[in-house]
Amino acid sequence: MKILKDILYKVAIESVTGSTDIPIHKIDFDSRKIEENDVFIAIRGTLSDGHDYIEKAIQLGAAAIICDTLPGNIEKGITYIQVKDTNSALAFMAANYFDNPSRKLKLVGVTGTNGKTTIASLLFQLFQKAGFKVGLLSTVKIMVDETEYKATHTTPDSITINHYFNEMIEAGVTHCFMEVSSHGIHQKRTEALHFVGGIFTNLSHDHLDYHPTFAEYRDVKKSFFDSLPKTAFALSNIDDKNGTVMLQNTVARKFTYALKTYADFKAQILESQLSGLLLKVNENEVWVKLIGTFNAYNVLAIYGAAVELGMDSFEALRLLSDLESVSGRFQYIISEGNVTAIVDYAHTPDALENVLITIDDIRTKNEQLITVVGCGGNRDKAKRPVMAQIAANLSDKAILTSDNPRNEDPEVILDEMEEGVEAHNYKKLLRITDRKQAIKTACQLAQSNDIILIAGKGHETYQEINGVRHHFDDMETVKEILEQLRK
Ligand SMILES: CC(=O)N[C@H]1[C@@H](OP(=O)(O)OP(=O)(O)OC[C@H]2O[C@@H](n3ccc(=O)[nH]c3=O)[C@H](O)[C@@H]2O)O[C@H](CO)[C@@H](O)[C@@H]1O[C@H](C)C(=O)N[C@@H](C)C(=O)N[C@H](CCC(=O)O)C(=O)O
Ligand SMILES: Nc1ncnc2c1ncn2[C@@H]1O[C@H](COP(=O)(O)OP(=O)(O)OP(=O)(O)O)[C@@H](O)[C@H]1O
Ligand SMILES: N[C@H](CCC[C@H](N)C(=O)O)C(=O)O
Ligand SMILES: [Mg+2]
Numbered sequence: 083m084k085i086l087k088d089i090l091y092k093v094a095i096e097s098v099t100g101s102t103d104i105p106i107h108k109i110d111f112d113s114r115k116i117e118e119n120d121v122f123i124a125i126r127g128t129l130s131d132g133h134d135y136i137e138k139a140i141q142l143g144a145a146a147i148i149c150d151t152l153p154g155n156i157e158k159g160i161t162y163i164q165v166k167d168t169n170s171a172l173a174f175m176a177a178n179y180f181d182n183p184s185r186k187l188k189l190v191g192v193t194g195t196n197g198k199t200t201i202a203s204l205l206f207q208l209f210q211k212a213g214f215k216v217g218l219l220s221t222v223k224i225m226v227d228e229t230e231y232k233a234t235h236t237t238p239d240s241i242t243i244n245h246y247f248n249e250m251i252e253a254g255v256t257h258c259f260m261e262v263s264s265h266g267i268h269q270k271r272t273e274a275l276h277f278v279g280g281i282f283t284n285l286s287h288d289h290l291d292y293h294p295t296f297a298e299y300r301d302v303k304k305s306f307f308d309s310l311p312k313t314a315f316a317l318s319n320i321d322d323k324n325g326t327v328m329l330q331n332t333v334a335r336k337f338t339y340a341l342k343t344y345a346d347f348k349a350q351i352l353e354s355q356l357s358g359l360l361l362k363v364n365e366n367e368v369w370v371k372l373i374g375t376f377n378a379y380n381v382l383a384i385y386g387a388a389v390e391l392g393m394d395s396f397e398a399l400r401l402l403s404d405l406e407s408v409s410g411r412f413q414y415i416i417s418e419g420n421v422t423a424i425v426d427y428a429h430t431p432d433a434l435e436n437v438l439i440t441i442d443d444i445r446t447k448n449e450q451l452i453t454v455v456g457c458g459g460n461r462d463k464a465k466r467p468v469m470a471q472i473a474a475n476l477s478d479k480a481i482l483t484s485d486n487p488r489n490e491d492p493e494v495i496l497d498e499m500e501e502g503v504e505a506h507n508y509k510k511l512l513r514i515t516d517r518k519q520a521i522k523t524a525c526q527l528a529q530s531n532d533i534i535l536i537a538g539k540g541h542e543t544y545q546e547i548n549g550v551r552h553h554f555d556d557m558e559t560v561k562e563i564l565e566q567l568r569k
Contacts, residue, residue, distance in 0.1 A: 083107075086121065086146055086161065089178040092274070093163075093171045099152070100161030101290030104145055109241065111168075118143035123172045124150070132168070134160045143238035148175070150315060169270040176240035177274035183247035184275040187217065187255065190387055191262040191272065193306050194283025196433045198236065200372075200380045201281060203408045205259040211401045212393065217250040219243065222409055227253045227516075237266025240274065254360070257391070264289055264302045272306070279390060280310050281383050282318040282328040286432035291462040300324055310334035315390040319379055320345055337390060339382040341375070347386040351378050356414070356422070356444050368399045373412050374440030376433075410540025412437065413557060419569035421528045422449075425556045427443040427540025429458065431468040434537055438476035447531055452524045453477040455537040456517065457499055466495065467502020474507035477535070479527060481512045483520035484540045486546040517545060518559055522564050525563045536560060 086104035086509045089109070107119040113135035116122050122139035124132035124147065136153050146161040147153075148171050156162060165171040177184065192507050199221045202378065206218040206225060218225040223234040226249045237243075237260070245518045250258060264282075266272055285300055293299035307316050316334040318325045321342045329336045339347040353360035358371045359378055361386055370381055381402060388398040407413060413426040424441065428434040434455065441451055453473045460517045473480040480497050484492045503511055514520040524534045536556045539545075545554035 084179060089121075090163070091178050092174045093148075094166040096161055096166060097152070097164040098161070099156060099163075100146070100159075102146075102161060102163070104161060106145060109172075109179055111172055111239070111241070113139040113142065116142040116144050119145045121146045121148060121175070123148040123168055123175065125168050125172065125189060126150075148172075167270070170273055173240045173270050173273040173275075176244045179241075180244040180248040182274075182276070183244060184258075184277070185253045186251050187247060188257045188278045188391060189247075189275060189279065190257075190259050190279040190391070191275075191277050191306065192259065192281045192283065192343075192383075193262040193264075193267070193303050193321075194281075195286045195430060197283035197376065197380050197383070198263070199427070200377070200408050200411050201283065201383050202259040202261050203386075204380065204384050204405050207405050208384060208398070208401050209259075209391075210256050210386060211404060212397065214257050215253065215255045217246070217255045219246065219258070219260035221261060226250050227255055229253070235266075236261045236263040237271050239269075240271050240476035243271065243275070262306055263294060264299055267306050268293070268302050273309070275309055277314050279315040279317065279387060280307055280332075280334065281387055282307065282316075282325060283323075283379070283383065284319055284322040284432070285324040287462075287465060287468070289462055290464055300327065304328050304330070307332040309406045315387075317347075317383060317386045317390065319383065321379070335390075337386055339379070339386050341378055341382075347382045347389075349378055349382050351375065354440075354443055363399060364395075366396070366399055368403050370403055371405065372407055373444070374436065375443075376436045376440065377412075384524065385504050408541075410542070410557075412440075413540075415557070415561060415564075417564040417569050419564070420530045421525070421532055421534065421564060421569050423525075423536065423560045423564065425536050425540060425560070428455075428537045429539075431463075431465055431472055434469050435472050435476065437537065438472065441533055441535060442467045442476065445533070448533040450478040450527075450529065451535065452477075452481065452527055452532065453535045453537060454481045454517075454520050454524050455484055455535075456483045456485035457495055457538070458485045459492070459495055462487075463498060466498040468502075469502075470499035471502040471504060471507070473537075474503045474510050477510065478514065479501065479510050479524075480507075481520045481524055483513055483514050483517050484545070484547075485517075486542075486544075487548070488546050489549055492547075517554065521559050522563050523557070525560065525567055525569060528569060534560065 338345040544551035
């Protein structure tokens with residue numbers, strides 16, 4: 083049993099009506115989940131305003147209400163706490179409710195447009211191989227040591243985060259790696275957490291439906307580094323033009339990584355093949371099973387973080403060479419007929435371009451490159467024409483198809499994609515709305531030695547159409563079709 087006043091520590095309170103010396107059951111920001119003696123926190127969302135559900139929460143038994151504006155009707159026996167920012171209050175109250183578990187962990191946050199899942203998941207693998215009990219919060223899954231849970235967000239809400247951290251403490255976990263998304267920072271989901279390190283990957287076009295301008299998107303990412311304590315490390319990719327911006331105002335210990343410029347953690351690509359990369363990391367050579375230049379950056383971020391967390395540098399390199407690629411990130415199969423099919427989560431223009439350039443770099447003969455790609459519905463529309471043009475430009479054949487249409491008309495999404503394709507690329511273009519049919523066509527077109535890239539959905543095991551999630555798995559689908567066609 084918790085007492086309300088004990089979980090208000092660090093919350094910026096503006097006024098209190100009623101007693102804070104009351105026992106509470108749990109805290110929640112969704113009125114539909116409120117039970118007897120709970121605390122309801124009203125959040126202003128993108129679709130609705132939690133303040134509209136205060137009465138509903140009280141009917142269901144809420145003993146206390148956290149809000150930024152007091153309701154007109156104040157009910158007797160209920161405690162109302164007016165705060166400056168309810169998102170921030172939620173973050174601190176969730177951390178306090180679970181006794182600030184992040185302080186008992188070595189918690190590292192990874193932020194940037196692309197590479198977060200790869201880096202966080204591989205750090206998780208690396209520290210497990212080094213013998214530690216480790217935790218992971220990622221787009222693909224949540225791990226509490228060996229136990230796996232389903233992930234719904236890249237960075238979940240504060241209550242979920244602290245709930246899993248608490249599980250981690252109970253399971254004896256010492257290190258945790260988490261993805262920190264721009265939505266997560268902006269909605270203050272990570273505000274009350276204690277990080278021992280932060281990693282910046284890169285910044286390119288994404289989520290401009292949510293963040294009004296690129297500058298705001300960048301500043302949201304930067305605010306994560308501004309909030310790190312001075313004992314933490316801040317590790318940034320300074321080949322990215324925003325890499326130094328991230329370090330500008332942080333009080334944390336600053337470290338850099340780069341392939342092209344001088345940095346604390348530096349690498350040179352000696353060989354790049356489908357089987358992996360041979361890298362010179364600072365002064366030592368290492369083979370890793372990860373593919374493409376962008377993964378050389380990921381390797382550096384992982385190596386730098388491991389060293390800053392106290393791992394011996396040789397041990398870190400030895401363990402790095404053992405790491406397996408992350409589900410849906412440049413995952414490939416080579417069929418009986420020698421067709422290579424690659425499934426990759428590239429769902430931003432930058433990621434798609436990187437993956438296509440990587441494939442082009444490792445092509446040895448004159449293989450054809452066939453790309454199957456779509457763009458998600460109810461998400462950043464500006465990505466659509468750009469991604470289609472990149473696919474058409476850098477492939478021999480581009481098949482535009484559906485990703486997760488969500489609540490949009492898939493044909494409209496495809497029209498918007500097609501608009502970006504320049505006339506000289508039309509002859510390379512096919513448009514097949516049904517994703518399975520699109521993959522099948524790519525397989526039918528592929529000859530021996532050809533490469534098929536299926537981009538955008540990576541590890542996802544569903545396709546969301548009209549709000550309904552149907553089972554769909556790119557890797558499973560392509561394997562099945564290639565076997566049927568005996569290619
Ligand atoms: C745009 C966005 O971030 N939305 C998140 C947000 O929902 P919202 O703002 O739409 O909430 P809302 O429906 O308007 O409701 C406002 C408040 O009223 C409450 N409410 C609502 C109805 C009711 O009957 N009673 C009630 O109390 C809601 O619980 C909420 O607290 O707050 C919810 C609770 O935390 C999140 O689940 C939800 O994530 C949605 C599902 C989502 O899709 N988010 C994506 C865009 C996201 O966060 N993505 C990033 C990754 C991005 C990346 O790739 O970098 C992530 O970290 O996952
Ligand atoms: N360091 C990198 N730089 C650029 N592109 C990358 C990098 N790492 C991975 N990618 C590409 O971006 C895709 C997504 O990678 P990953 O899932 O690691 O990113 P993420 O930041 O977690 O994405 P999300 O925001 O969706 O969670 C990969 O499938 C790959 O194509
Ligand atoms: N984290 C990304 C995932 C996009 C994945 C893509 N398959 C889609 O559905 O648009 C987002 O929320 O924008
Ligand atoms: Mg991710």
